[in-house]
Amino acid sequence: MNLVLVGLPGSGKSSVGRRLAQRLDLPFFDSDVVIEQRLGCAIREYFEREGESRFRDIEQQVVAELASIPRGVVATGGGAVLRDANRRVLQVGAHVIYLRSSPEDLYRRLRHDVKRPLLQVDDPLARLRDLHAQRDPLYRQTAHTIVDTGRPSLVTLVNTIVTQL
C-alpha cells in the first residue's frame, strides 16, 4: 500500500514526501507535478483560464491513478480532499497522512507565494483561515494518521511519521 500526504498548501507535503520516500526507499510522486505535465502549463495558468472545476476534474483523475500505485509516496494538492470520490479512493487505496499546520504557520511560509491561485488575494491569511476551517474536517476524515507540523525540522517530522506507520 502507498503513503499519501494531505494537508493545506505550505504544510510541507512535497518536501516531507520526497524525504520520506528516500528514507523508505520508495518512489515519490507529486500530484501537482503530474497534473502540470498533463496540462502542459502551470496550474495557476490553467485555473485562471479554465476555472477551478475543470482543474478539479483533472485532479480527480490523477488522484485516482496515484492512489492505486502499489508502493510509493504521494504528495497531493491541498484541495485533493474536496471531492467525495477522492476521499473514498484515498481512504481505501492508501495510508493517508495529514500534515496539520496552523493558518498562521502556513502564512509565514507562503506570504510571498505567486504559484497558488487560491492565495492570490488581498488577504492570504484570511484565505488560509477559511481554507483551514473548510478543509481540516475533511483531512481528518480522510487520514489514517495525523502529524502536527508545527516547527520541527524535516528530519524530525519524517522520523515521527515513520514511527507511526
Ligand code: S3P
Ligand atoms: C490547491 C493547492 C495546490 C494546487 C492548486 C490547488 C488547493 O497544491 O493543487 O493550486 O486547492 O489548495 P499545494 O497544496 O501543493 O499548494
